[in-house]
Amino acid sequence: MIEVTDAEPVVAHLVSYEAWADKMGVPFRETIERARKRVNEIIQAEGAFRIGCLGGMLVCR
Numbered sequence: 001m002i003e004v005t006d007a008e009p010v011v012a013h014l015v016s017y018e019a020w021a022d023k024m025g026v027p028f029r030e031t032i033e034r035a036r037k038r039v040n041e042i043i044q045a046e047g048a049f050r051i052g053c054l055g056g057m058l059v060c061r
Contacts, residue, residue: 003048007039010049 004010014035021028039049052059 002051004039004051005043005048007036007043007049010039010051011036 011032014032018028021031042049049060
């Protein structure tokens with residue numbers, strides 16, 4: 001289990017997918033800002049954003 005109390009490491013990881021987003025037509029900057037907002041909301045509500053691994057897949061809450 002990974003716990004973060006700051007959204008920026010999560011956002012930095014997501015930003016690493018920018019090259020793929022262009023190929024898929026994803027509104028990248030808007031998606032990143034929405035992710036930052038959601039991670040911060042969870043940190044405010046629960047004290048941390050938790051990332052677990054299940055069968056090689058990330059499960060984020």
